[in-house]
Each structure stands twice: as structure tokens, then as C-alpha cells.
Amino acid sequence: MRIIHYAVAVAAAVTLFMPAAALAETTDVMQPSAHPVKLRTALRELSVTYTYQGEERTLDDFLTRTKTNGFLALDGQDVVAERYTGANRDTRFQSWSMAKSFTATAVGIALKEKHIGSIDDSVDKYLPELKDSGYAGVSIRDLLHMSSGIDWNEATDAPRLMAAANKGYSISKMAALQKRGWEPGSRFEYTSMNSFVLARLVTKTTGMPYYDYVERKIWQPASMESTATVGNDSHGDSLGYCCYYATDRDFARFGLLYLHGGKAKGHQVVPASWVKASTKPSSVNPNYGLHWWLGGDGGDFMAVGLGGQYIYVSPEQGVVIVKSSIAGSAVDQEEAIVAFRAVAAEVARTRG
Template sequence: MAVVTFDMLCISNGICNASSHKTSVKDTAIRTDSSAVKTRLQVSRLCCLDCILYREDSMNAQSQPWRLWLLYLRRLIGSQTIRPITQSNWYQPRVIISGSTAPALHARPASASGLIAEAVLDSIDDYLQRQNSHALLIMHQDQLVHAKYWNFKPHYTFNSMSMVKTVQALSIGIAIDLGLIGSVHDSVAQYLPEWRNDERAKITIEHLLTMQSGLKSDLSRQGITVFPAIVPLYLGTNIKKHALALPAVAEPGCYFEYNNYNTQILGLILEQVSGLSSAAFFSKYIWQPLECHDASLWLDQENGTARTFGALFARPEDWLRVASLFLTKGNYKGRQIVSEAWLKEMIIPRNTEARGVKDGKGDYGYQIWLKAHDYGLIRGIPWFEATHAKAPHVDEEMFYFEGMRGQYLFVSPRHNLLMLRMGERPKRDWDGSWAINQLLQHLDEVPELA
């Protein structure tokens, strides 16, 4: 059966030379059978418009507003014609987070220990496969006991979306351990002078960590005629400028409101105090010490600023290495990566009034989630509706990294357990708590072993 790629569609329509179409989706294919003709034509039109707008990218988009809108539109179209978790080639340019050459993790069958029944794993596998998942990894008692991949390979990297927020919080803790930052109670303006002479001078690092900064919501269209504030952050070419210009609309500490700008500003602080890029800091203090493989961050432009709020591309198994710090008190093979005290601080709930949450609580620590929640309600965006949990977690002390479209990394110190689900957007009947609860309930039934 013939296969037509986006680049072939562009060339066939005489729009562009695919060799220059760097940010197109080169690895997406469209079947040419009769059932796919309509889809092929739709994507062809989108891709051709994308190519036309791509030419504007070579211009100075910042100098004329209409060119900036064209740039946003081009990238927006591109982002909606891909599978955003697995098709990482679309996210360009990127910078490497240099890792280690350590061997990959190999799963030891869970059945060998007698702790996790194969029937339980099969049930979880079946559910996640139906929900557009690409990887399920389970680490129990310091052993990788289950690794399942669907249309994905262990050495592939994926877009973790907002899971990187927790890495950012770990990095802030490391910076405090190193004496680069005095305290979470330091004013952000102490490190970013652009905030010294207005109401944002009251915002502390802790306000950013807990999503209680009072900054304008990244979903707000106030002062922007077409796009909400998240668009220049996600698609723009000067995100530092936009982050530093975001105004405050409330007193800090008054309420929880999830806002990607909070995390992006933490990244700016980290770069300011360390003299390193985010990629270099992650590499030196986290990735290489943990023997993770090479990863990457999405930049706003060549040699530009990393989108540290939600675009780190890494192997699934390396996320287990990062999360294992919460189970080992921050130690890896005898080396203290981050202080135990900081890890404890990260998972303390700091609830204030929470906007858009059913029970009015954010249940959020330092860039990490502490309770099951409905992400669609928290963000107030319809297309996030599939990433909700229908039931509380069985282990009330469990916490987790989370990214858009159902990226989950659960950490249960009680069971010495990690579970990663990676994949594209789940279906509408998705329950983000079902798989982990099945596993936890099973382990609770064998407490003498677990």
C-alpha cells in the first residue's frame, strides 16, 4: 500500500522544497486507500498553508505584528496535524541534555518475585492499550518489573509535556543546596531585576513553585486580541521577553491557579543564578549523575531559551531514574543528588483557594501533584477533558508527575513503587486513576510481601 508523507504532499502541490521545511512532520504518513482520501486532502491543504507561513518564519517576525501572528498560525496548524507526544521531530530547534552511556534498564518479570500477579498486569496492559498508550513501565522495590511498549521502542524519546515541571522544582532544590539561591522565600525580583519596581516584587520563588503567584493566567486573552497568553509561550520565538512582561493581577499567595509561566520563570531564575543553560544544568546535576541517556529541550529559536514549562524529550526509563530520587531520599549509588529535606518540602500540600477545582483545593506541592484530580476542570479547557481521574487514589500518600494528554509518573513510597504511563490523548472514557489503583489494590492484598 502506497504511503504519502507531509513532505511529499507539499512538493506535489508546488509549495515548498521539503529539505527546507525543518519543522514539518516528516514521519507522519497518510494511507492512500479510499477511506483516507478526505483526510489526505485536508492534511494537504493544512500542510500547504503551513509551508506558505513557514516562509514568514525566515523574516523578522518580531518587527511587524502581522508576521508574528502568521508565525503563530503556522506553528498552531503544525501542532494540530501531529501526534504531539511521540512525533518529536516537529519540535525544532532542540538542544541536547547530555546524558550517560549507562546500559538500558531491563525488566525482571514481576512474576519472578511473586509480588504482582500476571493477571493484574494483563488487565492494566489491556486498558492502557485501548487508551492510546505507547509505554507502561513499573518499578517495584528498586527493580524494573514490567515494561510494555505499543508502537514505540525503549530507546525512543517522547514529549513529557508538563512532567518537566517537577524536574524544574528538583533543579531549584539543587540550586538551594548549592547556595546559588538563598531560600524559597526570596523575592523573584532579587534574581530578575525586571520585576523590582512593580507589584511583582512581592512574588517569591515559593509562590511560583506552588502556582500561587497571582500572575495573569496563561489562558487569559486580556490585552491580546486573538490568542491567549500561552500562545507566545508555546509557539513564540522570544519567550523570555513574554515571561518577564507578564503582569500580576492579584496578590501572591491568595489562590492556586495553574499557570505555565510560573515554571518558565523558575527556569529563568535557574539560568540566572547558575550561569548555565537549562539543558546544561539538567545535564550536570540530574541527567549525568542519574546515568540517564541523552534527552533534549525545545527552544524558542536557535541558541534561544528552553521551554522548561513543558517540552523535555527523554526515554521512558529515564523518567523512572528521576522519580526514584523520591524513594531513595535523593541518593543515587552513594551520591546525593538533591537533599532529602528538599524532597520532603516538595510534597507538602500548600492548599489555598483553587480556581476551577471541584473541591476548591489545588492539592499541589512544589510543581508536583498530590491528589487525583480533573485536569480539564483545573485548566478550564475542553480538550483536556480526557485527562481526568474518576476516583481518589488508593494510596493517599502517593504523588505524581503529570503532563498533558495523560502522561503520568506515579510515586508510592509506601510500596516502593513507580509507574509511568506515556501516550497520546486518551479516549473520552479515560480514567487516570484506574490503572494505578488496580496495582495499588493488588499490592495492598499482599502486605506481608509488598
């Protein structure tokens, strides 16, 4: 199995280590739940080794090499491993493209609430400003599968998109200028603009700002503990493709939500059918679902962000893992899933 995170290609062109305020000049705040999901600190010794490219490696070495600043593992609601370097439990880490999984979740809830008729509808049915763009006639499903057909190169266009957002340009207007490059639904092409359009879709169909909808339908119902911020373009549009700033424990709660089939504290926050669909391979990429990266036969899946940000979920082992980096590192997604599987297996093995 080969997993490629296309967004990591922008690492050569984007300055990863700018202050948070410079990465997203304006942000919106999401308030937490008054009754957060309790995560019990129950640390235990985990001896994790794995084989990658014919070499035996350790978890400690992997975390060091990939400049990891935050790492935790959940066994259900028990925090069995947690460590920070140059950060702490209250640090708000930049999600980068892990935000895409939140955006897809918001789309799924909007669908359930009938704000959206079907994900097979054309996106310009709801966003008429896209009728003269490359998005005309493109289904919401194709956007979710990263198969929109617009002429886009993530390595060069994503940095320009980020720079435009930082300078206060309207990303919605930029979306309306996108051109068709190939037949929608015919192949996979990782495209951050697709995720922005989906976030804009949430805003337009629900009549609520994207961040407000996420707060009311995901952040609070999933019982998050801390405030989080979401970057916007200063024109009222949340970016949707990046720029959630949240604690690792709250990122872990999002993973826990998906581990539990969309439920938090017994309440169905995300439709179970959407969780299932999101983690099912698409026809254009067996390792990608609806804005989630898939592990293959093991049934595990991940939200992945530039520079080494992960929310990993193993339904088989009942484990959630979060890894965050401030400084970022080289591409490590293929090794990461091997390491995470080893951690999940060790958590299961040491379960009392």
C-alpha cells in the same frame, strides 16, 4: 478527592500530534551517565482491576482507552511490567508538563548550593528584568505552588506560549510583559509561564544554561541511561514547562530518585528536605506541592503531562509507574491515580 490537571485544558487548542521537531523547533541535548542505574527486567503477571465511578475496570482497558504507547512499572529496580504500542524501549517520549517537576528539582538543588538564598525571596531579586512585570515582589515559593498572581489562563495562554516558542520569540521577554491579576499566594492557578520563569531563574543564578545544569546535577548524577533533549526558544532559554524528550526507563529513574528520597546509587542527588517539601500539600491546593501533583492521604505523588504522560511514585508500596502517550487522550488524571494505586498494590502483593 478530586484532582484536576489544569494544563489538560490546552488540549482543545494545541495540536498534540505534531512531530517532535515541530513541537520544539530547537532543542539542547543532555548526555547520560557513564554508569546508569541498572533496571533489571523481571516481568511478572499482574492482574489489575479497580473500581472507578462505580464500575469495575481493568488496567488493559485503561491503557487502551487512553491511547498509551509506553507503560512500565518498577518494583524497586526491577521492571515488573513493560509494554509498548507503536513505540519501543528507545522511543523518546515528549514529557509535556512532567518537565515542571524536573524544573522544581533543579531549583531545589540550586537552593542547596546557595545559588538561591531562599525560596521566600522575590523572584525579581534574581531576575531584575521582571521588576516592572506582574512577577515583581512574587516569591519563588508562590511560583512553585502555582500561585504567582499573574493574569493567566492556561487554556488560552499556554497554546500561545507554545506557538511563540516554536516561532522563535523570546519567552523571557514575554515573561517581562506579564501583568498582575490577583494577590500572589491567595489561590491556585496552574500557569506554565511560572515554570519558564523558574527555569530562567536556574540559568541566571547558577551561571549555567538550564539544560546544562539539569544534565550535571540531575540527569547524570541520577544515573540516566540515554541522551535526552530539552526544548528551548532559540534565544538560549530552555522552556522548563515542557518538552523533555526521554525514554520511559529514564523517566522511571527520575521517579526512582524521588522514591529513594533524592538518592541514586547511594548518593544524595536531591536534598532529602526538598523531596519532602515538594510532596507536601501547599496552602492553596492540597493536591499540589512544589510542582508535583499529590495523591492525598496515601502519600503518593505524580509528575503529570498533557495527553496522558505520568511518572507516578508510591512510597508506601515502593513502586514507580510511567505512562506515555504519543497521540494523547481525553482527561484521565482522576482515573489514572486510581489505576496506578491498583497496579502498585498488585506489585506489592506479588512481591516474592
